[in-house]
Amino acid sequence: MSAAALDEFLARQVAAAKDEDLLLSVHLKATMMKVSDPIIFGHAVRAALPGVFSTYGRVLAEAGLRAEDGLASILAGLDSLPQGEEIRAAIEAELAAGPRLSMVDSERGITNLHVPSDVIIDASMPAMIRAGGHLWGPDGQTADTLAVIPDSSYAGVYQAVIDDCRTHGALDPATMGSVPNVGLMARKAESTAATTRPSSSRPTAPWRSSWSRAPGAEPGAVLLSHEVATGDIWRACTTQDAPIRDWVHLAVTRARATGAPAVFWLDPERGHDAVLIDLVNRYLADEGHRDLDIRVLDPVAATRLSLERARRGEDTISVTGNVLRDYNTDLFPILELGTSAKMLSVVPLMNGGGLYETGAGGSAPKHVRQLLEEDYLRWDSLGEFLALAEAFHHVAQVSGNERAEVLADALEAATARLLEENRSPARRLGQIDNRGSHAWLALYWARELAAQETSPSSPPSSPRSPSSSRPSMTRSRPSCWPSRDPRWTSAATTVPMRP
Numbered sequence: 001m002s003a004a005a006l007d008e009f010l011a012r013q014v015a016a017a018k019d020e021d022l023l024l025s026v027h028l029k030a031t032m033m034k035v036s037d038p039i040i041f042g043h044a045v046r047a048a049l050p051g052v053f054s055t056y057g058r059v060l061a062e063a064g065l066r067a068e069d070g071l072a073s074i075l076a077g078l079d080s081l082p083q084g085e086e087i088r089a090a091i092e093a094e095l096a097a098g099p100r101l102s103m104v105d106s107e108r109g110i111t112n113l114h115v116p117s118d119v120i121i122d123a124s125m126p127a128m129i130r131a132g133g134h135l136w137g138p139d140g141q142t143a144d145t146l147a148v149i150p151d152s153s154y155a156g157v158y159q160a161v162i163d164d165c166r167t168h169g170a171l172d173p174a175t176m177g178s179v180p181n182v183g184l185m186a187r188k189a190e191s192t193a194a195t196t197r198p199s200s201s202r203p204t205a206p207w208r209s210s211w212s213r214a215p216g217a218e219p220g221a222v223l224l225s226h227e228v229a230t231g232d233i234w235r236a237c238t239t240q241d242a243p244i245r246d247w248v249h250l251a252v253t254r255a256r257a258t259g260a261p262a263v264f265w266l267d268p269e270r271g272h273d274a275v276l277i278d279l280v281n282r283y284l285a286d287e288g289h290r291d292l293d294i295r296v297l298d299p300v301a302a303t304r305l306s307l308e309r310a311r312r313g314e315d316t317i318s319v320t321g322n323v324l325r326d327y328n329t330d331l332f333p334i335l336e337l338g339t340s341a342k343m344l345s346v347v348p349l350m351n352g353g354g355l356y357e358t359g360a361g362g363s364a365p366k367h368v369r370q371l372l373e374e375d376y377l378r379w380d381s382l383g384e385f386l387a388l389a390e391a392f393h394h395v396a397q398v399s400g401n402e403r404a405e406v407l408a409d410a411l412e413a414a415t416a417r418l419l420e421e422n423r424s425p426a427r428r429l430g431q432i433d434n435r436g437s438h439a440w441l442a443l444y445w446a447r448e449l450a451a452q453e454t455s456p457s458s459p460p461s462s463p464r465s466p467s468s469s470r471p472s473m474t475r476s477r478p479s480c481w482p483s484r485d486p487r488w489t490s491a492a493t494t495v496p497m498r499p
Contacts, residue, residue: 003231006040006150010047013148017099023137023145024048025102025112025128027121032326036235040150041116042068048101048113049094056087072114102135102145109138118365121149122327125158126334129165153270154327160303161331168311171335177310179332181318182254182262183325183347184239184247237272239321244276246350248283251319252292261293261309262317265302265324276321299324306332339380346390352398356391358383377434378425385415385441406455414444 017024026044030037045067046053053060053067060066065077075091078084095101101111104118112119125147128135134142149155165171228234255262264280266273277296284294297305306316310332318328333340347355364379371377392408395401418424423440425433432440 001040001233002229003043003233004229006043007047009150010044010148013146014047014099017146020146022099023102023135023143024099024148025119025124025135025145026148026150027119027124028116028150029121029326030116031120032323033235036233038068038116039233041070042066044148044150045071045113048098049091051094052087052090056083056090059083059087068116070113070115071111100137100143103138106136106138106140122330123334123340126331129158129161130170130335130338133162154299154324156300157303157324157327157331160300161307161335164304164307171310173336175313176336177312177314177316178336179306179310179316179318179328180254181320181325181328182247182251184243184321239276242350244279245283247319248280249287250348251317252284252287252289252294254317255289255292255294258315258317260315260317261295262319263302263305264296265299265318265320266296267298269298354391354394356387358387374429376429378427379434380424381434381437382415382424385411385418389415402455406449406452409454410448410452411445413448414441417444
């Protein structure tokens with residue numbers, strides 16, 4: 001990424017937000033792109049405060065106060081500087097004269113530019129879109145927002161969603177289809193490489209960055225080459241062959257298990273994706289997929305197709321690298337439910353076993369703050385309850401353990417009852433918190449285990465009262481529930497759960 005082009009782009013966005021009276025908000029993923037995105041964030045801070053850094057940049061640098069660390073770090077360090085109050089006043093004056101900034105916490109005065117990791121694109125952008133393009137402003141009210149995404153690789157995905165919502169309106173959670181994901185994420189595939197390899201080049205003149213080592217390549221052969229200048233940001237990612245083969249296999253397996261089309265989100269204009277497309281086509285030939293609907297589309301076209309099908313109530317499997325896996329498993333659940341916390345990710349491991357996890361949807365910091373201040377945890381453990389049930393199913397499938405299947409079925413029925421009775425955690429102190437929802441789940445689970453008649457080795461259950469409204473083990477599974485089929489042991493997937 002050209003630093004000069006980045007600075008020009010950011011300056012235009014700052015001016016546009018001011019001229020059009022929009023909130024200015026910068027969206028990155030500094031928690032994943034741990035080198036490149038904080039550098040980009042620093043450019044955004046300097047773009048919002050050009051006068052301050054022109055006048056006091058050297059003083060701040062000598063004091064170790066960096067734009068890359070955000071306004072909070074700079075403001076906290078001013079007390080130790082002789083010119084600290086003067087610089088603080090200059091910052092406040094320039095912020096007041098510039099566009100209004102979107103807020104992470106309006107009450108505490110924490111802006112979008114205070115901490116690089118406070119605004120996480122995969123949580124912030126879907127929430128903004130769902131709210132009609134609004135984020136919180138300094139006055140504690142929501143307002144129209146200019147969302148600035150410097151990373152052009154994925155900005156088009158969110159623009160496609162915005163364009164779709166402008167044309168067709170909000171998605172209907174009661175009827176929309178889902179977009180489960182098969183992600184390439186094994187063996188430190190994409191995202192880890194993307195966070196450990198990026199660097200900011202610092203030569204004194206333009207130079208050539210090249211990569212010349214690869215299996216089978218001639219010694220000294222240049223495989224990748226870019227012209228870079230001082231301050232430019234260079235990020236690379238690597239993916240091993242075995243995870244790619246497994247990724248393709250999982251996509252085909254899931255498409256066959258569900259009947260939904262599987263779409264590889266790969267852009268032929270990106271060198272890395274072009275190589276992947278060639279490998280995907282090669283490995284698909286070994287999978288016997290002719291009876292399945294499997295496509296390769298660039299991310300923007302894939303987004304449009306997925307939204308078009310979702311509006312018709314049809315599911316579309318997104319098959320992505322690890323970055324888009326992270327983005328999509330927040331984007332579509334948040335558009336549907338307003339959160340990605342109420343979802344389950346199942347990640348089969350290449351050597352057996354599996355990982356079962358839930359999303360946080362960017363809510364964890366607020367939950368932790370409320371817990372510390374009020375001793376009240378409103379975190380919803382629905383995803384963990386679902387993950388535990390699927391883990392029991394996995395044990396039953398691979399080992400033939402009948403009791404594990406009984407535990408899983410009973411837990412699923414108990415979780416359904418928890419949702420039907422609205423026993424999930426509420427937002428405010430004095431209502432049901434995380435401890436309360438666990439207590440209710442334990443009660444419902446125990447009742448289901450006592451009432452079940454599936455396991456021949458379990459003691460006979462007590463007769464059920466005719467007036468009992470407890471769900472039985474023979475009840476039909478809620479329409480929101482993921483059906484048990486081979487995908488749970490053969491495909492990495494994320495399934496948002498409707499309330």
